[in-house]
Amino acid sequence: MDLTTRCLFLLSCLCMLLAIDLDAVEPSYYVDTSSTSDVIDYKDPCKAAAFLGDIALDEEDLRMFKVDRIVNVARQTVQTVNRTDPVTGSSTNEAGQSSVVPNRRGLRRWKRAATSRPERVWPEGVIPYVISGNFSGSQRAIFRQAMRHWEKHTCVTFIERTQEESYIVFTYRPCGCCSYVGRRGGGPQAISIGKNCDKFGIVVHELGHVIGFWHEHTRPDRDDHVSIIRDNIQQGQEYNFLKMEPGEVDSMGEVYDFDSIMHYARNTFSRGIFLDTILPRYDVNGVRPPIGQRTRLSKGDITQARKLYKCSRCGDSLQDSSGNFSSPGFPNGYSAYMHCIWRISVTPGEKIILNFTSMDLYRSHLCWYDHVEIRDGYWRKAPLKGRFCGDKVPEPIISTDSRLWIEFRSSSNWVGKGFSAVYEAICGGEVKRDNGQIQSPNYPDDYRPNKVCVWKITVAQGFHVGLTFQSFEIERHDSCAYDYLEVRDGNTENSPLLGRFCGYDKPDDIKTSSNQLWMKFVSDGSVNKAGFAANFFKEMDECSKPDNGRCEQRCVNTLGSYKCACDPGYELASDKRSCEAACGGFITKLNGSITSPGWPREYPPNKNCIWQLVAPTQYPHHPAVRRFRDRGQRCVQV
Template sequence: MMSTFGQLLLLIAVVAGCSWWSLCQAKKWTTEELLNVRFPYLSSNDLYLDMSKAGGFIADIVLSHEDVDAMRMLRSTPPCRVNHSSRVFTVSHSAPCRQWRNKTNNRRRNRRAATGRPERLWEYGVIPYEILANFSGDHHALFRRAMNHWENYTCVSFVPRTSEDVSYIVFTIAECGCCSFVGKRGEGPQAISIGKNCDKFGIVVHELGHVVGFWHEHTRPDRDQYVDIFYKNIQQGQDYNFEKLKPSEVNSLGQAYDFASIMHYARDTFSRAMYLDTILPKPDANTHERPEIGQRIRLSPGDIIQTNTLYKCAKCGQTFHEASGIFSSPDYDSKVKIQGEPVHCEWRINTARGHRILLNLTYLSIPDSVDCAGDNFLEVRDGPHIKSPLIGRYCGRYAEPLIITSSNHRVWIQYHAVQAQADDSPKKNALKEKKKRRGFAANFEVLCGGNITADNGVIENPNYPYDYTPNSDCVWYITVPEDYQVAVIFSMFQLEQHEDCIYDYVEFREGHADDGDVLAKVCGYSLPNSIKSNSNKMRVRFASDASVEKAGFSFNFIKEFDECKTTNHGCHHKCVNTLGGYRCECDIGYELHSDGKSCEDACGGYLKGENGSLTSPNFPNLYPNKKRCVWEIKAHSQYRIFLNFTHFDLEGVLTNCEYDYIKVTSVDGDGEVAKVHGQFCGRIAPQFLLTSETSHLRIEFVTDSSVQKSGFAAVYFTDRDECEVDNGGCEQICKNMIGSYVCECESGYILASDGHHCKEGGCKFELNAAFGQLTSPSYPEDYPNDKECIWHFVTTPGHRLQLDFIEFEIEPHQDCAYDRIELYDGSSIDSPSLGKYCGPKAPEKITSSKNELYMFFHSDSSVQRKGFQAHYTSVCGGTLRAERSIGYVYSHAMYGGSNYENRVACEWTLLAEEGMSVEIQFTNFELEEEVHCEYDYVEIYDGESENAMRLGRFCGNKLPSMFISSGSVMRVRFRADDTVSAKGFVYEYFLTDQVEGHTFTEEPGPTTRPPLEPVINEKANNRFPSRIAARSYIH
């Protein structure tokens, strides 16, 4: 039966006219399809790969935007803020730290700096990795040595990433130098940066500690008992690196503070001078000596215990990287009785890739059961963890040793026992046989060489990533499928140098015969060229003598075939053969389609038809990274161009289009910009029909190096501009419409009854849209003398207005006594003043404290200037005063017309009169659903301060309870992440009587007030007037 998710995908595909297997294939879409088909919103899974888009940093720890939001709430020192310009997490020290207490026992808990979020742990302790090609072979070996160090002492395993691994780390080089996320970051790749001067063993081990799930040791909540922080010695702007984490950010594992941890800062970290301490351990109570801190040599005993506790590692067992070894169960050859808790042990044998493991069970005596399905067994798996392919499950007693050979370079072994198995003085003869059984004993050795039949693989020297062993002699017989050749590509190479390679060498021969033709014999320090056989077989021999060991080698082998010699490679224009595959290329003027084979016109270009369409590359699938496309639409002279976006899904939010965006401009006859219509991103398309100012419109689409979305689709058409000739007969402003035109008047004038002339009229404007623009009278010409104008802005309840002057030139005066603009925080001139402005300098952005803003313009009888042009937008959040009458708050300004945007962060503070309380009740609620409400959510706090009690976190489509504050303040927070959005919410708030000592939460019951769901801004529906009956509502 198809899953619900599968049914949903199929439904989307059917609605979009797409096939099930491809969901939606990129193709040339007709204008009719773009106008009528709804396409799915998509997003790539590389959100944590580009560290330049991180929400912030704490030293070398990378924070996501969700982390930063969480830390705003949970930091021990309020208030918290993020410095977006430098992308560092900073904390104000103006307020004292508050003490966290356990809600159940009210006692401080002893915590260690490990992640406190279970979803951040890697499943089975297995961390897949990928190393980018820009790292040298020496770097590859260094990273492997650091990973081996973790494996040697813990049950954590690092394995090369396969196509089946959804979550994995990628070794890369980012601007942060050495940095990493803490723990696993959901699905998809996440970066670990090892930049210049970071390529040291201890530093890599430290960064891998963050990947495993550790914060810095000194950020524990109880650190002040063990170390002193000297903020005066810390470099300016770096004190945020010494802040403590909140208990909910780290896990409580009962471990002591670890001065020796590899995750601990050194004494002079971020010091203003080398001789100044920034963090200093308190003296030992007995010896009065200060412990050493900041070592970058090895994992401390505390690090090891902590990791094994965090990942619930078996209490017995070991990880082997040696060429041979011996191990046995705890009860082997001893008087040990296994009683009480079961014994569970795990061993991992890891060796270089291209090698196998021979496991010899020399003794096995385990209580028998059918198919060894009982509680006593030994299990061997062909891989690194419990989900690897099962080789065998063993119990009973074996008279002869049991030999097991793995198929790859890793073996995982577990032993489980619950019965008493060793007692040399049995009380009953019937138990004698059972009492003699004593678990198992085994040894192993690594086998180099052998037969390898595969499409591809990796072969490394014995003992890799360490120096190869002396007197090695390994022979591999590689076989790839028929009709293919074997190709070898080296990633690392360092063998003893000799002109004829007579000491240490790697030899490649055609076929499997010992006397096959020599393809290459290599040694020395230079990376050899790629090597290719003539058949599907290759013999590889590595030999070393008794002296001089070097770092060794690592190479990939792949099946190779010249696909370009066939006729079924599928390339539209050109086929270029490469090792292990081929690539298609296109002629000049064309670019490769997303299918990797077809060629299409390069994105962008000149569009000259009277109507047409344009889409992002690969639409409706994910658009490519690092793309810049420019379309230029040219109409006949005296014509204008109308552009309508029918689908819009770009990275970013409308207020911050710094990553991917579309920029639309009108161009004059000289090729210069006549008007910038806007720069757009996010998921909400421009909510109006874009009309060019000239007969030439330019659309520029730009993407950066990470995070892809489904892109955009747009249709355009041209229409004669009746305003081109004699201004359409209009006295002042002629506005071209589709198939017609209308006359309008400048500010301060109204249209006469003939529809063409203007007469002086009132200069008062009611602006009820969520965003828009305005100008001074007669702009861009000089404003008239003796003019007074009023603009009254009203936006969605629960939102504020932000006014931004683009152009500003008003007669200057020290006190603005002549010509001026006055702004008031409310509905009239009696509201609190926000300032009086004049002169040539535009004011900074002005933001109201509520959903109304009042602006007054005055000019005297002399001296005229150009005036002003301004844009206004709606900003969520603010401080609202509750009254007896009901007030409303909407999740976003376009509520009812579109879903809320991504990356939203809003906060409302609701105030009551002294001695009264605030009551809130949700009437509509629809956010992205998630079990723990980690993605999009609303939080409610009983109070204004950072440490106020949180009454709940809510998501999904179930109405939250009714809430009454215990005091006179209630706080509501709304957060949305980077992906799925929904309809949003509406809640009512009003004044109610206070019941001392209580905070009320009640389940929503019947109400006589119908849920309000207005479309607040009429412009939200201009694109689809037939689908939604637009209506306006202003509270």
């Protein structure tokens, strides 16, 4: 090798350490991720005891199945039990093939293809969620669209997790598309959205399992409606077509739903793409019904979900930016013993203005009997905004956040006209919270034209405001002249500009110098895009604490976290906070000195140091060892 351009120092005896400027060697880092949402010890479906298609089964599930074949994440047989297990009831048939069959010892009753176990149903229909950091903005938008689809047609509600103990985690696991059925309780559980699973209909299907649904073809009466063509099923996948016994399933009088989004397609687990494994047995309205659609919830899906979660029979989930609703029979009067619930949900970052246009309910003390109740949030335990009866029209009501809960009850035989109301979503406003979400109007769908939204965010005193973007897609322009997002360091439009953004690249993380942040979103009347989704939170400098973030040498603050680092010549120890002598490196300095690890003290054991020196061709290297002390017979190679 040309010594005028490169000089390789091999110090196999651990005898020398670089001693040059602190900036000559890149410091080593440890990122403290203890506060991030990505490090979650969740119940992993890929570690399930067995699978039924994309359904993960745990040991508790297996107690009601006789299982003699356990399937790994690639859906391959990894274990066959040739005996009857006293717990699971495993057995092997005469042909030597294993199968999964129901365990007759512990019969359970399931509603249609849904769980009937109370602990598997999410309390109040509220499902907290977290989306892990390995998904793109467009994927996150699909997840939210799928969740809103379930919310629109049922009384299930998805909320971003705050302090809830049980919640779901959207993540990407090796098992591809898979989930447990229902709530598992006692902590987080994963819903895996693997490669090619990030499609709207597939995510809706997987969320169906989370909500509590099994596959439609597992109904005990399925043989009256579909034929299973076993010769076309992939070897080892026969168990995916098992059905449940009448004593275990209650179909509740509902007809078999060919159109269910929870139904297998006709060639699922087929030996060939053109070979059918499951087919309808008869025509419906003169046509053989298609199966396996992944487009939207069927009427049967909606009916069963509403039954499973005991949704009120009247009311609605309202997601448009404006709309109206009224009591049943308005203005001709309502019936006694009515119970209706309306859920208004708009884009995070928007607020709701609710105006009653007519009010004629039976008047009673404290509105004890007939009344309409408004709560500032997503459920019946949210803060009460007001309880109204009589004929006085309430003042306009403005939500604190992006959801309102409206509940109407009648208990008298007195006949009044009822009530009617209109609502509208407004974007922007003052936000005084330590964390939350800001999204463009109508996100995850395209933002609306001719919108101007201004947010003034304030967190607790003594903190900064941190802003991170999950997705970003605003009409591109060189100077962001048409649609744009503007962010300023303060609470007015005259505060220092932190950035004006458009296009498709996510902006870098933003941190203010105070506890206030000003944001403005503008769209014109032409091109509309998907918009943006961002999280804000109170940010502190952990490195400014007296303990230096518990870092021995360097503490480097980052948005939402911090890094421990070591000076050149040292590296992080196993505790990731203290530093120990290091060696080796890539050196481009024109001059410097090298010492062994810990010099002038004894160097530590088990070190292997390599330095590589690179200089311009016109600068030859002249290495020289000025002092050398080693009590052993070891050597230094130069």
